[in-house]
Amino acid sequence: xxxxxxxxxPYYITxxxxxxxxxxxxxxxxxxxxxxxxxxxQRLVGRDVFFLTGTDEHAEKVxxxxxxxxxxxxxxxxxxxxxxxxxxxxxxxxxxxFVRTTEERHKVxxxxxxxxxxxxxxxxxxxxxxxxxxxxxxxxxxxVAKENDFNSPVTGKPLEKRVEQNWFFxxxxxxxxxxxxxxxxxxxxxxxxxKNEVLGRLKQGLRAxxxxxxxxxxxxxxxxxxxxxxxxxxxxxxxxxxxxxxxxDTDERRKYWEGEVVHLMAKDILWFHAIVWPAMLYAxxxxxxxxxxxxxxxxxxxxxxxxxxxxFIEIDLLEAYAERYSLDAMRWFLTTQGxxxxxxxxxxxxxxxxxxxxxxxxxxxxxxxRVGNMIDKxxxxxxxxxxxxxxxxxxxxxxxxxxxxxxxxxxxxxxxxRTYHFAEFTQNAVNDAVDALGRMDLGSMLSSGRSIVKHxxxxxxxxxxxxxAKQLDTLDDGKHALESILxxxxxxxxxxxxxxxxxxxxxxxxxxxxxxxxxxxxxxxSNSGFKAPLSELAAWGGAYSIKPGQxxxxxxxxxxxxxAKEPAPEAESVS
Ligand code: ME8
Numbered sequence: 001x002x003x004x005x006x007x008x009x010p011y012y013i014t015x016x017x018x019x020x021x022x023x024x025x026x027x028x029x030x031x032x033x034x035x036x037x038x039x040x041x042q043r044l045v046g047r048d049v050f051f052l053t054g055t056d057e058h059a060e061k062v063x064x065x066x067x068x069x070x071x072x073x074x075x076x077x078x079x080x081x082x083x084x085x086x087x088x089x090x091x092x093x094x095x096x097x098f099v100r101t102t103e104e105r106h107k108v109x110x111x112x113x114x115x116x117x118x119x120x121x122x123x124x125x126x127x128x129x130x131x132x133x134x135x136x137x138x139x140x141x142x143x144v145a146k147e148n149d150f151n152s153p154v155t156g157k158p159l160e161k162r163v164e165q166n167w168f169f170x171x172x173x174x175x176x177x178x179x180x181x182x183x184x185x186x187x188x189x190x191x192x193x194x195k196n197e198v199l200g201r202l203k204q205g206l207r208a209x210x211x212x213x214x215x216x217x218x219x220x221x222x223x224x225x226x227x228x229x230x231x232x233x234x235x236x237x238x239x240x241x242x243x244x245x246x247x248x249d250t251d252e253r254r255k256y257w258e259g260e261v262v263h264l265m266a267k268d269i270l271w272f273h274a275i276v277w278p279a280m281l282y283a284x285x286x287x288x289x290x291x292x293x294x295x296x297x298x299x300x301x302x303x304x305x306x307x308x309x310x311x312f313i314e315i316d317l318l319e320a321y322a323e324r325y326s327l328d329a330m331r332w333f334l335t336t337q338g339x340x341x342x343x344x345x346x347x348x349x350x351x352x353x354x355x356x357x358x359x360x361x362x363x364x365x366x367x368x369x370r371v372g373n374m375i376d377k378x379x380x381x382x383x384x385x386x387x388x389x390x391x392x393x394x395x396x397x398x399x400x401x402x403x404x405x406x407x408x409x410x411x412x413x414x415x416x417x418r419t420y421h422f423a424e425f426t427q428n429a430v431n432d433a434v435d436a437l438g439r440m441d442l443g444s445m446l447s448s449g450r451s452i453v454k455h456x457x458x459x460x461x462x463x464x465x466x467x468x469a470k471q472l473d474t475l476d477d478g479k480h481a482l483e484s485i486l487x488x489x490x491x492x493x494x495x496x497x498x499x500x501x502x503x504x505x506x507x508x509x510x511x512x513x514x515x516x517x518x519x520x521x522x523x524x525x526s527n528s529g530f531k532a533p534l535s536e537l538a539a540w541g542g543a544y545s546i547k548p549g550q551x552x553x554x555x556x557x558x559x560x561x562x563x564a565k566e567p568a569p570e571a572e573s574v575s
Contacts, residue, residue, distance in 0.1 A: 010048045010259030013039050014244050016269060017056040017101065020080035021065040024087040025305070026298050026313035026347060027266065030338055034295065034442065035264050036093045037335050040502035041437045041445060043094075046533025050256040052247055053088065054099035055081045056240045058233075059137055063220035073222045077102060087315040092327060092505060099247045101240060107224050109246035110239050113284055114211065115227045122170045122283045123211050132162040136268075137236055139210060154268055155306075167226060168208035169238070174279035175206050181278065181288060188291045189274050190440060193342040194267065198274045209276055211238050241277045245286065261289035262440070266339075270294040293440050296339035300347050313347055320569035321352070328504035329356055329559060335503045336443055349568035356562050359450065364500065365559035367453045368511055370460065371489045375552045378469050378482060383550040387484035389426075389491065389540055391459075392419025401481035402463035405471045411464070420459055422488045423540035426452055426495040430538045433499045442503075449499030456489050456496075465489075490515070491546045495538045507558050514555035519544060 015035045018028050032053050039051035057077040066076030081100050088095065099106055117123040131145035132138070135155040139162075140148075150159045179202055181187040182195060189195035212232035213223075224239055226232035244263065248256045263273050270292065278288035297304075300311045321330045333352050336359070339345040375381060391399040399420070403413050429448040436444035465485045472478040494517055501508040512519055521531045530537060537544045 008047060010050070010255050011039075011042045011262070012050045012052070012248065012256035012259055013042075013262045013264060014051075015053040016265045017054040017099065017240055017243050018084060019059050019062065020055045020057050020077045020084070021059065021061045023080060023083045024315050026300075026318060026334075027305075028084070029087060029091055029315060029318060030298060030334055031264055031266060031295070032088055032093055032095070033091060033331060033334055034338070034340060034440075036091070036095070037331075037442050037502045038262070038264075038437065038440060039094055040505060041433075041442070043528035044498065044502060044530060044534050044537075045434055045437065046528065046530075046535070048255075048259075049096070049528075050248065050253065051093075051095045052097050052099060052244070053093070053095045054097070054243060054247075055084055055101065056236070056243075057081070057100055057102045058223040058239060059236045060220075060222075061135070061137065063222040067220070073220055074102065083315075090315070090319060090322075090327075091331070094505075097247055099243050101243060106243055106246045109249050110224060110234065110242040111227050113242055113245070113280075114234055114238070117169065117211075117280070117283055118167075118228065120283060122173065123167050124170070126166065126168045126208065127163070128166050128168065128208075128210055129161070129163040131159045133157075133159055141204070141207065143204060164210070164214055166210040166214070166235075167212040167229070167232060169211050169276075169280065169283075171209045171276065171279055172206045174282055175202065177282060178202065178275060178279060182274070187274070187278055187288050189270075190291060190293045191295075191340075191342050194270055194274075194294045198270065201271070202275070206275070209238070210235050237272060237276075238280075241272060241280065244277075244289075245281070245284075257286065260291075262291040262293060263289050264293045264295070264440075267294045267296055291440070296342055297344045298339060298347055299344050302346055302348070314571060316571035317569070320571055324569050325352075325356055325562060326507065326559065328507040329360055332356075332360060332446075332503050336446055340440075340442060350564070353562050353564045356559070357564075360559040361557075361561040363450065363457070364453050364496075365557055367457050367460075368493055368497075369554070369557050371456070371486065371493055372514065372552050372554050374465060374469070375486055375490060376554045378465075378486070381552055381554070383487060383490065383546055383548055383552060385480075385483040385487060385548050386541065386545070387487040387491075389420075389422030389488045391422075391463075391485075391488070393417070397477060398481035398484040399463055401475055401477050402465065402468045402485060405468040405475060405478065406464055408471060408474070409467050411467065418462060420455075420488075422455075422492050425455055426492055426538065426540055430495065430499065430534065434534070446500060446503055449496045452492050452496035452499070456492050459485075460489060487546065490552065491540060494546055495540070498534060498538050510555070510558065514553040515546070516551045516553075517544070517546070 013035050015031045039049050043049045062077055063073040066073040130139040133140055133152045135152050135157045145159055189198055212226045213235055214232055223233035226234055265273055274292045281288050300313050303311055305312045333355050337345055337355055406413055429452050433445045433448035465482055468482050497508045497511050519530055519537055
């Protein structure tokens with residue numbers, strides 16, 4: 001079975017739910033973008049996808065910043081949740097739901113799960129003394145605290161020694177099971193370097209995890225009460241993790257948990273997702289997620305982003321980039337240059353321009369307008385014929401005709417025996433893209449699309465259809481050769497555009513409109529937005545291929561070249 005039709009189980013991808021103490025920045029947009037590209041990719045393949053994002057609202061830092069801003073916690077949470085929603089809409093994310101942990105549907109189910117864990121005897125009351133990181137609202141092990149000189153490894157703020165009577169989840173009980181799940185790859189932790197980190201830390205042993213916090217005098221009335229114990233609230237981390245299940249714990253959506261579950265986040269919160277959450281799920285009688293993917297961090301112009309440096313790349317700056325270079329160019333840059341692997345990535349303007357010009361203006365955009373322009377110029381914008389995409393020996397007539405035209409024009413042909421097999425090339429690229437998507441290797445998925453564009457560019461510079469076009473009267477089969485060459489370029493670029501569309505949905509839809517390609521299904525009940533799965537859409541000469549008579553409009557250039565000397569866009573100042 002070709003990879004492009006392999007997996008039809010429902011696919012459920014989640015992002016972290018973000019704290020609403022502040023407005024969204026590049027990090028939040030990036031994780032959600034990666035999830036969006038993966039979700040769009042899986043929908044394109046033909047899978048039934050559910051993509052969830054949302055906000056984590058019951059944190060202490062939310063009630064604190066609310067007070068600083070003279071708002072109630074709920075007012076402040078709503079202001080920021082709306083900012084996240086607006087940012088994600090701006091980014092053209094295709095999430096199927098946006099959960100806020102202050103919603104009843106979440107609160108009711110979270111209480112149900114904690115009650116069940118208590119009933120099972122895996123959540124019990126006990127004393128706890130440990131190093132608490134107030135800026136992250138989590139306890140750290142003695143070793144991690146020491147390694148970081150008793151400062152937060154995330155924010156650098158001092159840790160506090162705290163003693164509390166709490167409800168605890170008996171995490172150590174699941175240690176052998178977790179080890180076995182992770183080592184066997186049953187629970188896949190990606191990238192590989194992160195899996196080793198988690199296994200290394202697991203070797204140091206596990207401690208019970210606090211599930212509640214005692215309510216102290218003066219505390220804001222914020223958070224969910226511990227079931228059966230009004231003197232405690234559910235610890236925000238435990239409650240937050242439950243969102244992944246609460247949101248799909250309905251009759252219509254349960255199939256997504258039973259399908260393939262992928263949790264995406266950055267390295268800062270991997271432990272909760274790879275260890276604590278799978279153990280909780282096991283205790284609840286649910287299967288663990290299939291994949292926990294922890295990417296690295298964005299930094300800004302070479303520096304870690306921090307409040308004190310005031311160098312957070314916020315949504316406003318991303319909007320300024322989108323305004324100048326297009327939203328899809330910004331999505332492309334973040335997706336292909338971002339920290340999806342184990343290393344951090346730098347958001348630097350010079351790099352943006354370099355990538356924009358190399359990948360989009362000079363490659364994808366240029367190739368698409370060049371082919372559109374030639375079809376417009378030589379055939380009045382109407383596709384004249386089809387071609388099987390085979391060029392060279394033994395059926396080399398079209399290519400040979402083009403090479404004859406070149407030598408007639410006094411131009412050298414470096415390697416006269418080259419062959420091109422577009423149907424096979426594009427099919428391989430599609431298979432590679434689908435394999436890469438399954439590994440969440442989205443850079444490689446998009447590279448497969450670009451490899452087709454490069455192949456077309458290489459073909460055009462080799463056989464120079466513009467030279468051939470000048471000799472149509474003198475060469476017997478010149479017209480046929482030009483038709484075959486340009487058809488193959490257009491059809492190959494059509495297939496490339498499908499593979500590029502998860503990152504650049506708007507620009508590729510623009511191309512399909514200009515080229516009269518019938519890929520999209522606008523019916524509301526279509527989960528994917530496409531008329532058929534990728535295996536059918538991308539078949540050379542198949543039902544969705546470019547047909548004789550089809551109109552190809554030149555259209556405007558998809559990406560104008562950027563001037564590297566122009567100053568970088570600036571965020572509008574925000575209130
Ligand atoms: O941790 N680069 O929320 P949070 C890339 N509410 N991604 C980044 C980033 C950066 N510099 N900074 C943040 C929480 N992120 C909890 C999660 S989930 C049950 C609860 C992204 O608002 C990245 O996805 O602090 C990281 O994991 C997340 O934001 C942390 O978001």
